[in-house]
Amino acid sequence: GQSLEQPSEVTAVEGAIVQINCTYQTSGFYGLSWYQQHDGGAPTFLSYNALDGLEETGRFSSFLSRSDSYGYLLLQELQMKDSASYFCAGFDDKIIFGKGTRLHILP
Amino acid sequence: KAGVTQTPRYLIKTRGQQVTLSCSPISGHRSVSWYQQTPGQGLQFLFEYFSETQRNKGNFPGRFSGRQFSNSRSEMNVSTLELGDSALYLCASSPFAGGQNTEAFFGQGTRLTVV
Numbered sequence: 001g002q003s004l005e006q007p008s009e010v011t012a013v014e015g016a017i018v019q020i021n022c023t024y025q026t027s028g029f030y031g032l033s034w035y036q037q038h039d040g041g042a043p044t045f046l047s048y049n050a051l052d053g054l055e056e057t058g059r060f061s062s063f064l065s066r067s068d069s070y071g072y073l074l075l076q077e078l079q080m081k082d083s084a085s086y087f088c089a090g091f092d093d094k095i096i097f098g099k100g101t102r103l104h105i106l107p
Numbered sequence: 108k109a110g111v112t113q114t115p116r117y118l119i120k121t122r123g124q125q126v127t128l129s130c131s132p133i134s135g136h137r138s139v140s141w142y143q144q145t146p147g148q149g150l151q152f153l154f155e156y157f158s159e160t161q162r163n164k165g166n167f168p169g170r171f172s173g174r175q176f177s178n179s180r181s182e183m184n185v186s187t188l189e190l191g192d193s194a195l196y197l198c199a200s201s202p203f204a205g206g207q208n209t210e211a212f213f214g215q216g217t218r219l220t221v222v
Contacts, residue, residue, distance in 0.1 A: 030206045042213040087149060091206045094163045099149035
């Protein structure tokens with residue numbers, strides 16, 4: 001079946017850099033995307049990788065390697081407002097989400 | 108442009124009852140997907156509707172059903188509610204069907220509590 005694996009929790013310090021990994025077991029994913037969800041809020045789109053390589057959007061970057069079935073989200077210059085859950089999502093005939101990574105940021 | 112609207116925001120039901128949740132997608136979007144979110148389980152795919160047709164269905168029992176109207180608004184129904192159905196139900200709107208999309212736009216969700 002299709003599944004995406006990501007760590008359940010990650011902790012980092014304000015101002016630092018953190019990487020959230022996502023591995024997937026499926027064939028035929030068109031691409032990988034990332035969403036952010038604050039407590040009580042809706043998931044919001046961060047980035048989408050259709051091709052291998054790095055996509056950069058401000059402080060956030062996302063990477064995809066199709067041959068390794070692997071991707072990651074990189075958050076730089078962490079701010080307290082980045083404390084949230086982050087989900088990777090794979091696109092084939094539908095959109096399938098990982099279970100999410102809770103990011104804790106320490107002052 | 109108005110976002111995705113889900114109603115109601117909160118709902119409390121008792122076991123055995125049924126419930127209907129509503130989702131109005133972004134204007135012009137024809138795809139609506141529904142997800143169940145519970146702590147530690149992420150977003151689990153329920154089903155996707157596109158142009159009034161169910162395109163895909165996740166691994167949920169037949170008590171979970173849905174439909175889509177000609178204006179793309181979608182409803183989700185859960186019959187014979189169980190305690191385990193307590194969750195946040197999210198709908199996501201996209202312009203195209205399934206994997207043709209690069210982004211999904213989520214509503215604020217309906218928080219269902221079954222007592």
